[in-house]
Amino acid sequence: MVLKRYQDAKAGYQLAKSFNAEKYLKKVGLGKEDYYFWKQIGKALKELQKKKLEQEAQKLWVRMKNEVVSELQEKGYVVDAE
DSSP states (O other): OOOOOOOOOOOTHHHHHHTTHHHHHHHTTOSGGGHHHHHHHHHHHHHHHHHHHHHHHHHHHHHHHHHHHHHHHHTTOOOOOO
16 A cells, blocks of 8 residues: 655745746736836726715706705795706
8 A cells, every 4th residue: 555645735925936927927917017006097086986985066056056946946945046
C-alpha cells in the first residue's frame, strides 16, 4: 500500500506567489501602472454622482414650489409664479 503525501496548505503571500497574482491583476487591468487611471475614474464617478444629486434636489425644490403656488392660487391669493 502506497501512502499519499499531501502538500502543505498555502496561505497569504505563499498563495499569491504561487499563482502570480501580480501577473493576473495586470491582465485584468488592475496592475500598478493602472492605479492612476482607476483613481481618475473614481473621481469622475464621485463628481457625476454629486451633480446628479444636485439636479435631483433642484427638481424637487421646483416641484414643491409649484405645488405651494398652485395651492395658494386655489385659495384665492394672488401669487406671482416665476
